[in-house]
Amino acid sequence: QQVSVIGLGYIGLPTAALIARSGAKVLGIDVSAHVVDTVNSGRVHIEEVDLDGLVQGVVSRGLLRASLTVEPSDVFVIAVPTPVSEDNAPDISYVLNAARTIAPVLKAGDTVILESTSPVGTTDAMRDLLRTLRPDLKMPGAGVGSADIAIAYCPERVLPGRILVELIDNDRCIGGITPRCARKALGFYRQFVRGACITTSARAAEMVKLVENSFRDVNIAFANELSVIAERAGIDVWEVIRLANRHPRVNILQPGPGVGGHCIAVDPWFIVHSDPENARLIRTAREVNDHKTDHVVAKASDLIDLFPGEDVACLGLAFKANIDDFRESPAVKVAARLARRYGRRIKLVEPYARELPVDFVGTGAELIDLDSALERCGVFVLLVDHDMFKSVPADERVGKAVYDTRGIWPDQPVRVPESGLRAVGG
Numbered sequence: 001q002q003v004s005v006i007g008l009g010y011i012g013l014p015t016a017a018l019i020a021r022s023g024a025k026v027l028g029i030d031v032s033a034h035v036v037d038t039v040n041s042g043r044v045h046i047e048e049v050d051l052d053g054l055v056q057g058v059v060s061r062g063l064l065r066a067s068l069t070v071e072p073s074d075v076f077v078i079a080v081p082t083p084v085s086e087d088n089a090p091d092i093s094y095v096l097n098a099a100r101t102i103a104p105v106l107k108a109g110d111t112v113i114l115e116s117t118s119p120v121g122t123t124d125a126m127r128d129l130l131r132t133l134r135p136d137l138k139m140p141g142a143g144v145g146s147a148d149i150a151i152a153y154c155p156e157r158v159l160p161g162r163i164l165v166e167l168i169d170n171d172r173c174i175g176g177i178t179p180r181c182a183r184k185a186l187g188f189y190r191q192f193v194r195g196a197c198i199t200t201s202a203r204a205a206e207m208v209k210l211v212e213n214s215f216r217d218v219n220i221a222f223a224n225e226l227s228v229i230a231e232r233a234g235i236d237v238w239e240v241i242r243l244a245n246r247h248p249r250v251n252i253l254q255p256g257p258g259v260g261g262h263c264i265a266v267d268p269w270f271i272v273h274s275d276p277e278n279a280r281l282i283r284t285a286r287e288v289n290d291h292k293t294d295h296v297v298a299k300a301s302d303l304i305d306l307f308p309g310e311d312v313a314c315l316g317l318a319f320k321a322n323i324d325d326f327r328e329s330p331a332v333k334v335a336a337r338l339a340r341r342y343g344r345r346i347k348l349v350e351p352y353a354r355e356l357p358v359d360f361v362g363t364g365a366e367l368i369d370l371d372s373a374l375e376r377c378g379v380f381v382l383l384v385d386h387d388m389f390k391s392v393p394a395d396e397r398v399g400k401a402v403y404d405t406r407g408i409w410p411d412q413p414v415r416v417p418e419s420g421l422r423a424v425g426g
């Protein structure tokens with residue numbers, strides 16, 4: 001069996017490598033020559049637990065290779081980005097371009113699977129495009145009977161940092177344009193997925209993916225809204241959540257400086273865009289989470305202003321704990337706004353960054369390590385709950401003014417400035 005994976009990013013590359021390990025011959029297609037060269041030399045261009053060893057193994061055994069150009073295959077898996085534009089409209093042009101790329105080499109009996117998070121109807125749109133480009137092949141659809149090509153939508157649902165484990169163990173939702181398409185795709189996933197593979201329609205599967213991430217966004221928005229309300233009321237939100245979660249049917253998530261990453265902060269807009277009138281809660285949740293970032297900037301500024309001569313350590317830049325991914329990171333947004341305002345007083349501590357991210361170039365802010373920050377800085381804005389930060393004991397934080405947006409230092413005493421005004425506490 002020959003499998004082609006179009007798009008060698010955070011999902012495509014791990015998927016390609018796992019399929020290769022299950023014994024199939026896999027060709028990874030990417031538009032970047034750098035990515036293609038890196039993979040062909042057995043290395044990886046993204047950080048993900050255990051991915052480097054896996055890729056090296058399957059490339060050296062000749063099971064995975066990468067190319068800029070497409071070749072005939074039995075299965076095509078499309079894993080390209082689906083960003084949103086400035087006005088939050090989904091952009092499916094990469095998906096349609098991937099379909100254009102594979103169209104010339106398609107043959108009867110092939111399976112085409114879309115994995116990219118997509119607005120409802122994208123798989124149908126891809127089928128329509130393929131039908132136009134290849135009128136000689138019978139594409140699936142109502143009333144078509146037995147089609148030459150099987151087309152399905154099978155969203156990934158893996159968590160960065162656990163991608164390889166979750167690709168194998170998570171249940172999969174397999175949405176066929178027709179039930180026959182779904183069965184064909186099911187046979188493919190069964191080869192490397194241990195979780196349950198459940199078939200449905202392509203449109204339902206598209207919606208399932210959007211709903212999962214919107215559910216999480218709405219729940220995080222609840223926690224973030226609560227944190228602002230509790231702060232004004234002078235109540236410790238972390239304690240409130242901990243206690244409320246002892247109720248058998250309550251499970252509140254954790255507040256933070258906003259929602260980052262390229263999925264949860266994006267996908268709900270696909271639903272809002274498709275039905276703005278009815279997607280009221282989903283839109284509001286997005287706004288609440290975005291607003292939390294502004295709120296954190298304002299509160300951090302209030303604290304920094306209480307200690308005018310002192311350096312400020314912003315702890316963490318990643319979009320969440322223990323990963324090196326800074327895309328759409330609320331921590332970067334907060335720290336960059338503080339850096340533009342306070343310049344060289346701002347020190348950035350990020351164990352996962354090797355150099356100063358571009359957002360900070362020219363601001364005067366510098367990257368320093370945690371030990372130096374604990375020696376040099378009087379004010380701390382804690383933005384990411386990396387394990388390294390959690391492990392700083394209370395006695396190393398004595399005398400620091402701390403704004404802890406993740407609630408990992410509950411024992412931090414409030415520092416009162418010499419002016420006597422009370423500072424924001426941890």
Ligand code: SAJ
Nearest residue numbers: 157158159160212213216253254256259260261263319320
């Ligand atoms: N966050 C909070 N509080 C929480 C949980 C998360 O503030 O209690 C923040 C994080 O700090 C981060 C953001 O939300 O900034 C998103 O992090 P995450 O861990 O919730 O999710 P992602 O973006 O890493 O991965 C999500 C997952 N979706 C769900 O859990 C429903 C993953 O399963 C998806 O595969 C992935 O999106 C995707 O690719 O769509």
